[in-house]
Amino acid sequence: MTNAQFVVVANRLPVDRQSVDEQEVWRRSPGGLVTALEPVMRATDGAWVGWAGQAGLDLEPFEFEGTLLVPVPLSADEVESYYEGMSNDTFWPLYHDVIAAPRYRRVWWDAYVRVNRRFAEAAASVAGQGATVWVQDYQLQLVPAMLRQARPDLTIGYFHHIPFPAYGLYSQLPWRKQVLEGLLGADVIGFQRVADASNFARAVRRQLRYQTKASGITVPYPDGTTRNALAKAFPISIDTSSYAELAQRDDIRARAAEIRESLGNPRKILLGVDRLDYTKGIRHRLKAFGELLEDGRVGVEDVTLVQVASPSRERVEAYVQLRGEIESMVGRINGDYDTVGHTAIRYLHQAYPREEMVALFLAADVMLVTALRDGMNLVAKEYVAARTDNRGVLVLSEFTGASDELTSSVRINPHDIDGLKDAIVRAIDMTPGEQGRRMRAMRRKVLVNDVAAWSKSFLEALEQAGRSAS
Template sequence: MGGEGRVVLVSNRTPAVFTPSSMEERRNLPVGGLVSCLRPFLEAQGGLWMGWDGNSDGYVDPVPTTVTEVEGISLASLSLSRDEVDGFYNIFSNRTLWPIFHSFPDKATFSHDSYRVYRSVNRKYAAALMDLLRPGDLVWVHDFHLFPLGLELRKLGWTGKIGFFLHIPFPPSEIFGIMPWARELLASLFDYDLIGLQTPKYLHDLKESLGHELGAEIDGDTARHRDRTVKVGSFPVGADAQAFQEMALSQVPSRVSRFLEELPNDRQLLLGVDRLDYTKGIVQRMQAIEQLLDDHPELRGHVTLVQISAPSRVTIPEYARERERLDSLVGRINGKFGEVHWLPIHTLHRPYSQQDLAQLYREADACLVTPLRDGMNLVAKEFVASQTSDPGVLVLSRFCGAAESMDDALMVNPYDFQETASAIYRALTMPRPERQRRWKALFEDVSGHTAHDWCYSFLSALDDA
């Protein structure tokens, strides 16, 4: 990346303002996928990261409330009012855009009032950011919360490079076009210099929508609409493979150490790690476990699924209903098969640190990554990176971005309980040589396309756009 400017990241939220005293302390912090990909890069590179501070103070403040220096990063935190949080985040981002982009239009809410708040909050982000930008900065905007941010920055006079990356899937054009504001949102993308998506499939769907909704001309990696052009490309996100290798091999005690030590030697461990979200296929996964134990009674008492389902968007009705549905189903399955000293499913409704997860990944006989729809899903890559000489097996949904390159996983249709149950049984009974062969091929992919590689790939393309 050339030039004298900084890398400037903009996302819905900033990472927690916390300076760990050691690498061990850092690895014991829970982090989300976006932060785990971007924070190490920006700490090494230096730069600015702006986003909402996560609080609603009841006031409309047009400037960042704080700018804090943490580990070489300038964190600019923006405050939002309660009404802004509700319209921008709770309703339009999470009850309109999220279900549409994950191809669940029946779950979508369409509110013109919330759309107006969404646009006004994007203007607020732009106004705050303009006060912080310097000539030569590369601005990298992240995810669906901030589609129109590039447009708002241009209106305020920013002429420098702006890139946009969509972490979630882009839907087929007939689903995207359901939104009353589909054309406005697509047109705003032409104020960016580069648009990045996770996979070639999502890139194809974006191009199709640009052509269908706007009549845009598509020529390879360039889209043209009226007098404006934008570059588009696929930039698959990677995991920090080396960090997960190191954590998996470390002897540092964690919150899960005692649980793992107390597992009987004849007990096989299945693992699921997700946010609690209807797109993640957790309910369907439980139904597959029930099918597995119905089909293979010899496994009863000898296999346990640990399902981590970190709470997510708890004030949104769809998510509360998903929690109720999951808890009811798990209770029924545990009641059907459980014994005094054994339950088939353990659900843990809280986030875990990377250190905890790495140790669970290492010990799992199989990791079940079975979303109904997902942009990438870094759990699949973190699991592979954490394996040792006696590796577990990855059971992977065909409907997540990771499936595009992870051919040696056991691929499943998560809507098909029988197929998923059969794949889990195959994973539990797979001979070690086959497990090792599959893992080596998967690890070559994961270690060859890391989070650091992804950052440099996108920013280099933005610099050249």
């Protein structure tokens, strides 16, 4: 047992195992959460509990850049049942407004409980007396209560990175009470939007009959005593300055010009950047663009859509089907409208390093974020952070958490295809003056509310909760 005073518990460790010169080495994973928590981990001799990303790998805890990493082993069956099944074929579609039908399988739930207990035990074994433990996301919703039962001395936080659904949808879940009780093991339960925190509080009132007042929830114990849990919004953000710095680099600006040239120097470039996921509204975006070409409102010589769709959950059937549908749509639109010199849609089914993404952001005149439901959507914030020139237009779905903050975007309902088409044309034709006014307002928001501010605000609330409890 170690004595870490700050412990992060997440589905994945903050490192990836890579093969270099026939040797296995660990490299830091890209991502906002890792960036946000790195200074805290270093300052507190922190520990990070998570899966190493490979089935059947059983490793001892090890040090990486000043942080103790505590790997939690998962068998191939557990990856299939706990991760691909319960997490991504039950919770993910249910929490994203049942855009795809969730599947409820008891064998998946059993694996979910078993794996959550393993994570909780690993965290309990490395946390020092009175330590702070921060649990991350929907794969680990039972961990807070399991931890509290094992280690009542701990201060426990939980952050929910995806939406929390309205009660009418949430109530479908066969294990709805167990999940609520699991989350209420935390002193602070954080959500992306005020609406998500409200949905959670309503589910608690309806299912558990606990008293809720403002952001507070009164959690009773069997002995008649009570504890107060805080459930409120802490909108997550990005490492804004790193995107702004990359956007100023000469080589990345040159790459942006190169991208425009490779696309035939169209008058306007539209950009979509998403994981290949049914929540992202990629089909709606393609349909709207295809109809604009068909209507003659845009021409293939003038406007190109670049769609980056990084691979995601390729063993889950709904994702396999989605990829087929999207690639069929792209092929049909390109077949109908491509010329020898110009392509309607440049479709890229691969992930790119951050440098290439920033070059794409700089090359793109219009960023299309058409998610049907999204906890936040950090790509919208990344585009804004990269546009140090105060140019470019963000077309943003009102069903993303980011739309609560980026109110100077062109907001759309992605289900309204005619409205989406009009918004795209409006964005294409927007004057430089209006682009500048909107982009400056959005940039002010993301510069102040960056990922460091997010983690600071959550941890301050957690510290205050810990003091109140002691």
